[in-house]
Amino acid sequence: MTRSVHKFGGSSLSSAKRYHAVTNIILQQAALGDVVVVSAAGKTTDTLVKLWQSYRQADQQAISDVLALLSANQFELIADLLTDSYKDSALELLDAELISIGEKIASQHLQEAHLLAHGELWSARLLGLYLQQLNVAAQSFDARELLTLAQGVLQHEKNVIACGQFSATKYNVVTGFIASDEQGQTITLGRNGSDYSATLFARYICAESVSIWTDTQGVFSTDPRKVKQAIRYGKICRGQANLLARLGNPVLHAKTLTPLKDTDIKLVVRSSFDSSSAATEIVKEGFAKQKRFITNLDHYDLLKVADLHEGEVGELSRIVQHALHHFVEKDEVYLLVPAALGHQVLTLLAGRCNLVESNVSGIALVCQHGDGHQLAQSAKVILAENNVNLRFIYSHEDYCILLCEQQLDTDRLTILHDKLVSVSQELAVVVAGLGNVGTVFLEQLKEQLSRLNQLLPVKLVGLIRSEQMLFNPTGIDVQNWQAAWQTHAVSYHEAELLSHLAELDYEHKLVIDITASEQFSQLYPQFVAHNCHLICANKYAGTAPLAWYEQLQQSLKQRNLQWRYNTSVGAGLPINFALNDLQNSGDKVQRLSGVFSGTLSWLCSQYTAEVPFSELVMQAKAMGYSEPDPREDLSGRDVQRKLLILARELGLNLELDDIVLSPLMPEALSNGDWEFFVDNLALLDTYVSELAAKAALEDKVLRYVAELVLSDDKVTAQVGLQGVAKQDSLATLKPGDNIFVINSRWYQDNPLVIQGPGAGKEVTAAGVHSDLYWLCVSLAK
Template identity: 40%
Template sequence: MTQINTLEQVDFAQNNLEKHSVNVHKFGGSSLATPECIERVISIIRQHCQLNDIIVVSANGKTTDLLLSLHQLALSGELLDTSLALLKEQQSALIFALLNADNASRLAGELEQDINQLVAWLSDNPLAFESDILALGEVWSARLLSALLNERICRSYYLDARDFLVINNARECRVDNPVSQANLANSRQGQKLAVITGFICKDQAGNSCTLGRNGSDYSATILASLLSAKNVTLWTDVDGIYSADPRVVPAARKLHRLPNAVARELGRLGNPVLHKKTLQPLTDDFSGTGSHLHVASSFDTKAAATEIGEFGQIARQELSVTHLNDLLLVSCEALKGSVAADVIAELSPVYSDKKQGQLVILASQQQALTNALAVLGAEVIFTPVSLIAAVGYQVALRLDIYGRFKRALKNDRVLRFVNSKQEHSIIALLPQETTPELLNKVHHEIVKDARHLGLVVAGLGNIGQRFLELLPAQLARVPALENVHLVGLVSSKKALIHTDGLDVSSALADFSEQATDYTNQDLVSWLKHHPYDEMILVDITPSEAFSFLYDEFFDLGIHVIGANKWAASASTDTYRALKNKAGKSGSLWLGNTTVGAGLPVNYALDDLIYSGDQITEISGVFSGTLSWLFEHYDAQKPFSVLLKEALAQGITEPDPREDLSGRDVQRKLLILARAAGFELSLEDINCQNLVPESLQGLSTEAFLQQADALDGYFEQQYRQAKEQQACIRYIARFSLEQGKVKAGVSLEVLARDDAFANLTPCDNIFQIKSHWYRDNPLIIRGPGAGRDVTAGGLHSDLVKACRQLVNKQHQVTLKGIN
């Protein structure tokens, strides 16, 4: 739902707003119930709306219920005074709490006139004026919000939908699109934000009508169709559509993207948020624009909305379970004939079988069906039933899901299993009520493995390419990665993001052909609106600038697997802030490959710390490059010659001074010390730079030309060590002694039998001492660099992250309901 220009920029971009596509924003009654709620709505409009957008409103809070109660009281001849006083008091309280004195006085006067008219309708002929009476709630809500927008944000006006929206009749509520579209075009005012009443309209004879309960949602999608709107957002009291009613099924998960056909089936079969008419104008859109519907929470605007539209294969894998109680199975011989078609058109039954002469209808429709069949004199049998259904794209054709659904109900009484005509649901008709226990059981069996994890890989160099080469086989054989979808590849300048997933077998080739330029904020913006249960970003870049984005990633709840050392070795304040933010948002931050490539040194430290041990010392050879150099150096050839050989073989960095400076080892020691629970900064770690000052400021080319200046120092160090039957190695050491921390990296003289002295060239070795490993240290040794081991280490972190995330539950936002 990214907006190009929102009302926050209206003073700067007002003349350009009309050029952008229209979006419709609908606010439900719970979103407008109190002054505090309306203040939130004002903030949402400021942040998310353009001047040419449409705002559709329901009546404030329970206003419609109160008006309906007044109508019922009038029909029964009971006194109205108390309810009328309460109605007026509630509306007046909203007006005077929100508006300035002049506007409050004006709206209060208009409210007084409306109350007088209401009294006249109730006294005269309440039955004839039912729709006019119920329409008052939306009129008051739209009038108040428009006045408030005029005060706070921009010029605004409100429209009574009865001035333009025409339907054929109150029973079918079929919109006369050409007439309504022309009327709406004539009613709109330029350079003003329109607030339009939901729920109400007029028929072709000009009589007031309502669109039924939850009709404001239907109004919003009707307007989207009439205006060829790009998006419709239903701002409501829940933060999306769930795989089951989250009030009943605590394990329900949000469905981030739903195909239109699946959403319509959910609405038809009892989803508590979607209603069957809501989607009809979008899926039967005569304008052909293909609008997308979003369901978002006005109580939690940071929560990702559910989007409904046309999507690819990943969205089509979504599954959910819904149910309906208070149903009737109708059996009648007359329903085998042509009568069935008329009844189906009239009542839209949940299920019909013309061959058997059976329908399943809502219990509330019993009288209407009885009246329709009475003229035929046919015997009708009504049997109370309920239904429970598995809903998903062509789910009836997915034999595995069908089997699991039946197995989940094997110990329950089921009258029959039936498929919807569109094959998007499997329905079980039950002779008893669907209980919460049954709903939870079926949901567990059907939806347990449907969690979708998005994966973005940043950094497509040597290691990044190897990571992607290994990915197809990993996805195929590791169960924890079953629902991982590669959705993005990012290099330093180009990106390829595909919400519906990239083909992992051709991802690099597709990147070469399709990637486009991007900015970091482009990436953050996409991640902000990603449609997955969780998003994992694998950072294989060497970029400090890219690590600065971690703060925003963690803000968004993005999980980071990093081979990038910059963030993990940042300043103490920055590192602490990142850790705190990741913890607060629930983001995982794994970085085993920041030290030791794929060696499990970080895992070992984590395990010891979480188990209650206390680390007292970490030491070893942490640089594969320096390991190779000093395992090979024997003073038979100059050190500079050996260094250039290592450079030619790709063992050193392009500028070997990066290795010889010790900074990389210093950062690795800092990362491990922090992992062990100590708060250090780089400045706390002494670092011996093996490059003399005279060579430090030169260009790489000049340094290599003068590298023989290194030879004398290293030959001297080697020969002095040899005289002691010892050797030289570049060692990192951290220790805790009597409460004092000591840390440094430097060239040391070691005995020939020292654990650090006899390594396979390029190997790393890590020695860990703790209370448990005091006398016999824990040693981890192996390749500290290399394409396969580093890429493998990243895959190890990915599997670990997925295992932690598979059962993660998000707090469901149900402000208005709870």
């Protein structure tokens, strides 16, 4: 059967609230039969270590204080989570264990490993009981009954048999960090031993995957707490993960990865504080491209070792319970060791080891194979320019190490990241909609790529049209996309598209929607969930119900993603840019009006009393100026949607129905079918001619106008046919053009006017390219 392992660290279980969150994750993300590995809750292990230190120092007052603290913390968790018999049982066991600890202290028989094991034991038992209290099938295990080591070596065959105790019909909650020797004595698995336990269990039960749930959203290019522009990677190959672990990466640990060697088990690093966020997968070589990383090296000793034996570094790492990294420079073997462990390692290697640098800091840069030497030189120059004096440099084809006296601050790390890591990013682009505008966009992309690639390498990886899709994660040749489409496009379902997006191994992903499909726009939240930026000419998402729209905007913000949609209104005209610039400069828009439809602009400008309006409508249809069913244009719904998009761009929380809509046709024609419309065109002609005659009496002409007025916290919005003065800029508009007239505090008497083609495949495609360019500019910063 398919099984998964889920591991939760101490911060994920630091309070009753966090236990609730973890329980929700288990019920939503795990399945019966899965294994749930837990660490000690919160700071419990630190408190137990303090108790051990107090015991060693024979400090009776400290022992009493720490025991009281342990009791209070565990009692609070139990009281907050459990009730009735579950609570009574847990408290009874806790009291017995604390009494036993006190007795061992009094009789001088306390053992460190046995003491430290209580943290995990308490977490597993409490989570198991809480699940049972919720009527969820669950049981808890003490890993000392499942994992056995003999002289420090795991007894794999015995352990596999022991793991047969896991139930296929229950959640199996088990302690991390601890095991036992052949005599049944407690053994701890060292620093980050719970992660190691999780991958061991995954190996023993032949799990499909193991998820490490932490307080970070995966693995980043550098510490996101120090560098705001840190990139969360969706996939990392195991080779780079191992190297990062040996170099002290705080999320990944070399020991954790060891059990997964030569298996297909997928390792996933996820956030237990935001379970819906994307994760980082650690995959086999060849299943992810190599990335760049900056890892901080704070407070390290650099040792030179003579006659280092094969396997000795691994043995040293086991003894000091910390991953150590060694390398060879000019036939000399060096060992990088945390300064707190330096003396211990020097003692273990007495006579063969010298201290080269003491308590130094710096960075390690991990990179694509072959870039390490050049990267070291570039980093050296950047650090020198920022007044950092280096004590030691080592470079390899896959990474480099630079050590200095001081820790690198946020500013210097950010500069290094911008100049050495961000430049290696790529943008994967999926284009949906291969009609008139989409085809022109792709033709323009052939010329634009060289310009875009100077900012950020861009790859076209997907094409979508109606019910067919072409996907190539390594890139589609833009020069020959049509031939590739004819040869390789296949039918698809939404789930397949989303799966392809999830598998894309790029720092940045983008979906460009040049469709007019409401159904496709409804997929935007799922695109965002897969960390895709959005560019669209599609109006439906921008005019969706407000709650949906705001949730999408919130999701984009949480994931630091962009949604650009300048071409959803005015084709290539920069109306969205103008409104944003006005607001960002401190201005306040008071009125926005204009002609927002190229089709209705052409019809109204061409209309005279000598030519029936219906004749112009049919002419526009024949020339392709209108929708295949011109009633879509005459309904005014398109203009209504455009005005709503601009209103929301101004920060107004409007729904579509808040905009008063007056169609450019009588209601009877709106309700009938196409044949009824054609048979009753006289109704349309009468409707327009009467309004035109009324306008002419006032020396005005008809225009289909959108208008938004903001005054005294009151908003009025409407679209409909209006008479406008012949001198007005709306009256003198070139047939087919759009015009946007903006009145604001700074443009009151003399409004800001943006005018030009509001439709056309070339200008619309160019507008999409403008959005793509500015997205690349933003990502390249």
